[in-house]
Amino acid sequence: MANLAGDAQLFEDTFTITDVDQSKYDRVARLTAQSTDNQTMLQLDYNTELFPCFRGETLQVALATSLALDGGASSSNGGAEPSRERGWKDVKGGGESTLADLYDYVCHGKIYKFEDGTDGQTIRAYISFGGLLMMLEGPYKKLTPLRVDNTYLLVKK
Template structure:
């Protein structure tokens, strides 16, 4: 993991989109992705008007508790893409940014993995991977940052 956001960065990985399903909603698709090391699977609901993507594309995904470049925890009243001083944030480096909450964990397949569930205002995400990769995740508010 890169250290530009310090301890605020909970997860970082590169994924390839392996499935794309837009059958339920006009502006939302559920994408299924596999990490570059094939150890982690991600299912993510995305707003395709804001972030169109297709099968075969590579996505860089980060989960962070802060958008501050120095990793300081975001103040609830200052949450936003730029703080009150107008300084740059981690969001400036990504194409798609959401704020949500990690709300549940469960054992994955055969007890070898763990699943983390995150909601971004109704757009859902599920990460399943080895305990070692997902250990930093905890029930907490988090930002999702994605770029191609």
């Protein structure tokens, strides 16, 4: 995994997919996965055409506030963050390298809700990526860095 410097890294863990449900939509499925330390559970809606996933696969998942490799904020005139003139990834090439270059599936969204877990020892965080939803449930200690904010989801196999 790339070194996410400073406050840019909110969360990072490795998960094993335990279930994939594609019964509701043609190109969207919801995966359920358990972290390798069995402390954190993940549910994620994802585009199956862009990133096919199967039960038993391992995913490296990170949440970050910036795509800049140094973790710093970027300017809107050529940095790693999206701007009106430039998308999140420079499709013409020759742009600066970003964290997105190191991952297979990248989304931008907002952490919008937190709630206590069912056992009183965990917390649930809900994130929306343009309607594709993610839920993380785990110990307070692991999910404490998350806050209501915009975030990037970075996933690779």
